[in-house]
Amino acid sequence: MAEKAHAHPGAAGRATAADHPGSIRNVVLVGHSGAGKTTLVEALALASGAIDRAGRVEEGTSLSDHDEIEQRRQRSVQLSLVPLRWDGIRVNLLDTPGYADFVGELRAGLRAADAALFVVSAADGVDAATRLVWQECAAVGMPRAIVVTHLDAARADFDEMTASCRRELGGDDPDTVVPLYLPAPGARRSDGTAPVTGLIGLLTGRLFDYTDGKRTERDPDEGHLPLVAEARNRLIEGIIAQSEDESLMDRYLAGEDCDTKTLVEDLEKAVARGTFHPVLAAAPASGSARQGLGTVELLELITGGFPTPEEHGIPAVTAADGTPLPPLGCDPEGPLAAEVVKTSSDPYVGRISLVRVFSGTLRPDDTVHVAGHGATAPDQEGRPPHEEDERIGALSAPFGKQQRTLDAAIAGDLACVAKLSRAETGDTLSARDRPLLMAPWQMPDPLLPVAVQAHSKADEDKLSQGLARLVAEDPTMRLEQSPDTHQLVLWCMGEAHRDVALERLRSRFGVRVDTVEHRVALRETFASAARGRGRHVKQSGGHGQYAICDITVEPLPAGSGIEFVDKVVGGAVPRQFIPSVEKGVRTQAAKGVAAGCPLVDVRITLVDGKAHSVDSSDAAFQTAGALALRECAAGGSIALLEPVAEVEVVVPDDYVGAVMSDLSSRRGRVLGTEQAGAGSTVVRASVPEIEIGRYAVDLRSMSHGTGRFSRAYARHEPMPQQHAARVLDAEGGAAGR
Incomplete structure (x- = not known):
């Protein structure tokens, strides 16, 4: 940390495998869209020597080269890994999208990381979505720190921002959210503002000055001292409260000065345990400067305070059949247990899998066992089970658009694996002779339906494969072929997620689709009894067709389905043709009789009919049965x-x-409410599905991104007459409008 000796940048151009899990730090950056996460990653890469002032890595590839979709939208839409080295430590920075639609990428980043860096803009403050992610991290004990950005924004106030973080994120113990440094203002500008040019270390009282674009250390100015005392005392008290040395508090209360080295060690231990959350400030370098404000302090916090993969623990593992196994350790010599946290496609390389190795060592050309979450049954997203062996391709460390070859990836590290053609996001990689399955991480259910169809015949030929690859890459997307409406439905997280998915489908897989109106699965039934005759008589020379049948239809209770009853007397319809009539009415019922929706919950009774000794046939009575049912509908x-x-x-x-x-x-119909924890409520209701097609988008807007919901089919109920009339009158009888 900044209270230690100055750290020196490590070599960034070499893609060498980490020597030991203790020399790795995996950190995910979390924050709302526009908070400055990607800018901060580039500032840290610049300070570490990974890129030059123009943003280029040594070979000339720009770190800020994003996916072409991100360039067009000027918004991060996917998880990206930026590895760098600092003071001999390999730091894997995982930059996540801040927009709520891409929460799957955030979840993947949280799974792959051992600590979280929450990036908060001084101009915008802590938003509701950031609070929710903070609470999720707290629930699993993930270590966290906070970085305040945009200190140059109008009305930006670091003290007020810190106080806001204590209120919003501190929970029951706000004293665990405390700044390590205070921004030191420089010379005043002509407009009266004073830019932040340095940071005052609260433990040492030293000023780390970035005025010249490189950090220098000196004593603070006299005018800075009044800022320090109260904040320093609060920091020391917070550290002592977390210390394992119970005598430290007694000595402090007795007026004894606490050794700075001891305080730093206790601080680092508390941060690594996830019980203390330091607040720092950071800003990118300007002009020809190499080190942005706070970048060195942040890198030292990451390498000195955040836990190693050995300290953070490993998800539970089971055998492929679900039998629990003893917990694994983060040991490069242990059994292989790795997980695909992200899958992407490169037009030249093909499929690239970002893999977190939890145990063992992954090497190129190894053959591994690949198992999906539905190894014995389909998972919660309905993906089919899959278990197979596959050979590992080249291992690499990404940097911008470049892939740097690695010889191996040890326990605790992250690496990209080329051409894992059958592995999907969330799959477990293990040794062939010791197959394992890691407990899946929680993913939200996609709840925005998007009905798609191929734009042309050429697209139709590639549609299935393109959609399958798209869904394999993104576990927050689900593909459904509706048996009722015969629509191909892509379930997404929101409108932005939908737009990116369709754009990716076109640009990466060469498939163009059109979106059509999503239809819900309506049903038809008879509201009252009806009677009808089906007459199918054709005499055009030669063998004719002759079948007449009379039926009655009466409604049945919900859930009864279709009941067929034969009450023909006197052989009016020969026995061999009664099954033909039943087949005809059931086929017509499946097609619908009014709006093209399946007919349900009725009793159809064959009461009379006529036949011809020569011209009657199975086909004729099937047709007559269908005609009779349609006539019942016309008059009923x-x-x-x-x-x-x-x-x-x-x-x-x-x-x-x-x-x-x-x-x-x-x-x-609201069925009830109940508390769902501090400050949250569960509202339960029965709602027609036709009314909640866009509820995922509307709820997010209504609750400012804090609401979530789940849905499950309950039953079919009669549609109000005015709504039903619109459906029945719609052109072509299309359901669900």
């Missing part, structure tokens, strides 16, 4: 049944009223 009263979902919405208490009102406006 048809009701539409719509699917109803049981919905659970979890929101902060402040939004409960708005959510309940909104659900009621969607024809929903």
Whole structure:
């Protein structure tokens, strides 16, 4: 940390495998869109010597070269890994998107990391989504620190931002969120503002000055001293409260000066345990400067305070059949246990898998066992089970668009593996002779349906393969072929997720699709009894067709399906043709009789008919049965049944009223509420599915990104007459409009 001796940048151009898990730090950057995560990563890469002032790595590739979709949108949409070295430590920085639609990339980053760096903009503060991720990290004990950016923004105030972090993120113990340094303002500009040019270390009282673009250490100015005393005392008290040395508090309260070295050691231990969360400030370098404000302090916090992979622990493992196995350790000589945390496609290399090695050592040309989360049954996303052996291709460390070859990846490290053609995101890689399966990480369910169809015949030929590859890369996306509406539905996290997926489908896989209106699976039934005759008589010379049947239809209770009853007397319809009539009415019922939706919950009774000794046939009576059912519909009263979902919405208490009102406006019935932890409420309701097609987007807007919901099919219920009339009158009888 900055209280230690000055660290020196390590060589950044070489892609050497880490020597030991203790020399690795895996850090994920978390924060809302626009907080400055990617800028901070580049500033750290510059300070470490990984890139030059122009943002180039040694071979001339720009670190800021993003995916072409990111360039067009000027927004991060995927997880990216930037490895660098500092003071002999390999630091794997995982930059995550800040936009809520790409939460799957964030979850992957959290899985691959051992500590989290929360990036908060002084201009925007702590948003609700950042609070939720902080709470998730707290629940699993992940070590966290906070970096405040955009200190040059209008009305930016580091003290107020720190106080906000204590309130919003400190929870029951705000004294665990404390700054390590205070920004030191430089000379005042002509407009009266004073830019931050240095940081005052609260433990040593030294000023780390970045005025000349490279950190120098000196005594603070007299005007800086009043800023330090209160903040220093708060920091020391917070460290002592976390110290394992119980006598330290007694000595401090007795007025004894605490040794700085002891305080730094206790601070690092508390940060690594995840019980103390330092706040730092950072800003990118300007002009020809190499070191941006706070970059050296941040790198020293990462290497000195964040835990090694050995300290953070490993997810639980089971045998392929689900039998629990003893916990693994982060040992390069142990059994291989690695996980695919991200899958992407390169137009030249093909599929590239970003892999976190938890145990053992991964080497090129090794043959490994690949097992999906549904090794014995489909997983929660409905993906089919898969277990197979596959050879490891080249290992590499990414940097921008470049891949630097690695000889091996040891336990605790991250590496890219080329051409794992059958491994999907979330799959476990293990030794062939000792197959393992790692406990999956939690992924949100995609809840925005997008119906797609091929743009042309050429696209239709490539559509299935392109969509399959897209879903294999992104576990927050689900593909469904609806058996009721016959639509191909891509379930996404939100509109931005949808747009990026379709753009990626076109640019990477060469498949163009059109989006069409998503239809829900409606049903039809008879609201009252009806009678109809089916007459199929054709005499055009030669062998003719002759079949007449009379049927009645009456409604049945929900869930009864289609019941067929034969009440023909006197042989009016020969026995051999009664199954033909049943087949005809059932086929027509499956097609629908009014809006093109399946007919359900009716009893169809064959009561009479006529046959011809020569011209009657199986086909003729099938046709007559279908015609009779359609005539019943023409003269009877048809009701539409719509699917109803049981919905659970979890929101902060402040939004409960708005959510309940909104659900009621969607024809929903609120079933009840209950507490879901401090400050949150679960709202349960029954809502027609036709009303919640865009609820994933609307809830996010309504709750400022803090709400989440789940849905499950419950039953079909009669659709209100005015809504049913619109469906029945719609052109072509298309359902779900």
